[in-house]
Ligand SMILES: Nc1ncnc2c1ncn2[C@@H]1O[C@H](COP(=O)(O)OP(=O)(O)OP(=O)(O)O)[C@@H](O)[C@H]1O
């Protein structure tokens with residue numbers, strides 16, 4: 355069967371591509387979590403300037419396709435910088451990809467955090483404050499531990515979306531799995547077998563992620 | 577001279593002094609000028625129709641709601657002042673909510689210990705000892721390591737009272753503490769409150785339990801239309817109300 359023939363022949367390329375896919379996903383998610391925390395804090399703060407910046411950022415990311423964002427970070431912004439400073443400016447593909455993916459996931463994760471904090475019963479904050487705990491202490495000891503439990507399923511869901519979205523970066527030439535697959539198909543015309551394997555790889559990773567998250571959730575709830 | 581002295585003794589004893597308290601939510605004026613002097617050790621029961629502002633009044637006393645007018649002094653210190661250190665003031669004003677609001681991710685004992693430990697008022701060991709004493713007092717020492725959701729409503733509310741008492745408050749606020757309970761659990765919570773009242777705690781209790789209010793209150797406030805319509809001893813307000821609206825309210829609930 356050609357499926358296994360293709361795997362046998364192309365697995366070094368596939369491994370290369372997969373390792374890039376996994377690396378860019380993990381790195382961007384780490385950055386996105388940090389972005390998510392800060393943007394969420396800005397969004398729930400009473401400072402109108404911080405709040406507006408957070409809302410504007412989320413509006414931008416939500417309102418544009420990720421493909422456009424990728425082109426923007428890779429082509430448009432370097433050109434703008436070059437135009438303004440008058441010096442040669444280029445950004446490498448990996449950095450542009452990382453920024454795109456992190457900025458994108460960061461916006462959604464900040465909304466997941468905000469939603470989870472708001473989902474904690476209002477009475478919890480009131481009970482904590484009525485005992486004399488400060489806002490910060492109440493957040494830290496009472497609200498956030500509950501919010502983390504609430505956000506976990508949506509967060510894992512976002513991890514899965516980001517993993518899959520990373521394939522879009524093939525369009526700016528990131529050497530991730532889709533890119534490698536395309537190159538291989540160009541050489542051998544083995545579309546069916548190649549893309550079947552790509553689909554299987556994603557299914558496998560997503561399935562493992564889901565199982566892990568379900569175990570963690572169950573442990574947290576007991 | 578004696579009149580002056582009496583006056584000053586009374587002043588010293590005023591625990592909570594509410595002066596012309598107003599509260600509006602946007603255009604909705606809920607409190608339209610509440611005046612009250614509550615002395616140390618007094619038990620006040622607040623009654624009145626639904627939506628009349630009883631909870632709002634109570635929540636202004638520990639500033640869970642910001643007053644939009646007037647002033648509240650606790651031990652002579654303004655709590656409505658923007659510069660007031662509200663976290664410190666709240667440490668000696670306990671509050672018990674209709675929905676208990678226990679912290680679900682901590683055990684019963686941890687719920688009770690949390691604030692004194694976090695605020696560095698007690699060492700962990702001392703806080704734990706105190707928590708166990710309090711749980712014993714509300715009859716729940718055997719539930720110390722349970723999570724709140726494993727308890728009945730009445731048990732949860734007793735833990736909530738213990739949690740508030742762990743801060744060693746000298747004022748306790750109760751907002752319909754038995755309204756969310758099944759009838760058979762109301763007594764166990766009211767008994768704990770009776771005991772507190774007998775020990776001389778200053779208490780402000782919003783309640784629909786008229787029998788309890790009659791028993792335990794030194795004074796009853798009937799709040800309606802954003803003001804205290806009528807106040808006095810339970811005998812005055814509940815047995816022999818002068819105001820027409822009080823009469824009509826009581827005839828509906830009794
Ligand atoms: N946060 C809020 N925002 C807007 N309106 C509010 C808010 N809190 C209370 N209100 C309104 O203020 C009025 C008084 O509410 P409050 O909860 O003090 O009444 P209550 O006397 O405690 O009633 P109940 O017996 O039903 O508990 C109601 O009309 C209510 O809808």
Ligand SMILES: [Mg+2]
Pocket residue numbers: 630631632751752
């Ligand atoms: Mg109420």
